[in-house]
Amino acid sequence: MSSLNFSPRVPVIDANVCVGNHHTGPSPCQSPVQLLEEMDFHGVERAVIYHAQGEQISPTDGNRYLEDWLDEDGRLIPQWSVAPVETSMGQIAELHGRGRVRSVRLHDCQSAGLPFLPWGYDDLLTFLSDAGIPLWIPLMDVETDHLVTTLKAYPDLHAVLVGAHYTHALVVRGLLEASPRAVLELSRYEPIGEVEALVERFGAERFVYGSWYPRYAMGPILFYLHHTRMGEDELARVCAGNVERLLGRTETS
């Protein structure tokens, strides 16, 4: 049962946090200190962070700016943005060579006319598959049919599907069926009862907690996950264990 105040019962890693300013305006969170304070308030121990500039403008610049957000005690885990272009892949290869790549995030190229299909992404997806580096894929930046086609073509790729919304209600199950290694991030997936139904159907190992802070508040989805029919072990996996497993596939930074 609920209380007027909430703290998580299990360790928590937020799998989806954006830092820095988008070109369209300032973030409410302007520093690592502020971000850590927000995490402390909601009981989040660690967070996977990417830079806003890497999302919409330049993955290489975004990754450089991301360096300024990394804290010494490792609570903020860098996620590097990547596009299938030479500059971006070269940067990722260099970071990987130094053992600093635990996950990458797909930069939106569909809006520039490049569909998420093997002919446009083969070098990148082959590299990620071989290196065991998981790829976070924002669902609004790819066509569902392209996603299914491409994930089937790279069966060893570990994909985290980000930002499913109720407008994705018809495709989520099909995506998870068609892509057995794909994991769903839950920051804005709110159809009634669906978290429990999906966990029962696919198993808790296919889902990770993310807030997509500061686009969304950090607490509500975490509160939700703590008030489902999931058992404590399942809750622990969704809130931290699964993303730890994904990040642990590669060298640590």
Place this chain on the structure above:
Amino acid sequence: MIDGTRVIDYHGHVGRWERYGMVDDPELLLGAMDAVGIDVACLFHIFHPDGTTGNDLTAKFVARNPDRFVGFAYVSPTMPDRMVPELERAIDKLGFPAIKLYPPYTPWPFNEEPWHPIYEFAQDRGLAIIFHTDHFINSRPRYFEDLAPAYPRVNFVSAHCGNVPEARAEAIAAAQKYPNVYLETCSTYRTPGVIEELVEKGGADRVLYGSDMPLMDPRPQIGKIITARISDEAKRMALGENAARLLGI
């Protein structure tokens, strides 16, 4: 109940919209409500312009669990001759205590003339009306500044509180000017700081928790209130005390 506070969800639907995962299965609603301590949910059916069809479905749904659900009347100015008779039926015969309006399903901004017979009816009865509000022309919260002083016995509720910052600012401004304007919280836009802003600028006595269930699960939506940086007293008011006062339940 949450820590002794009776929790009332002010925004829910009867009806199905399967392509978005919306299914009005009472067990699904009650299961989610029970998981977080929601005592009562206010429901309305907005998919039939005649009002009657949806209101009857709402009444039937509520009748299965009358201690857990409250029905609101829905009418549309696209069928103007039916509006007031249907409101009379829904309020007097079905026992609904409030009205829901959905301007995006009409050609008119909600401060325009076709809507006013509804407001006159609500003024006579002293009823609350919840409006879908957003940043599009038919649903701007700034229209409350026309309506609230003209119909002082009506309590105007801004559902979603406009959804986006510019419309939210209009809703808050209206609440600051008029004591009969309320701010309802459900939205897929779960922006950080929104609940705090509503309480700080609009007043804790004007904030109403709502979820939009079953389009959305009520648990993350109530989580917005519980995890906000507001006082326990403000949480109690938003979660149920304000709604109970507004509806007389």
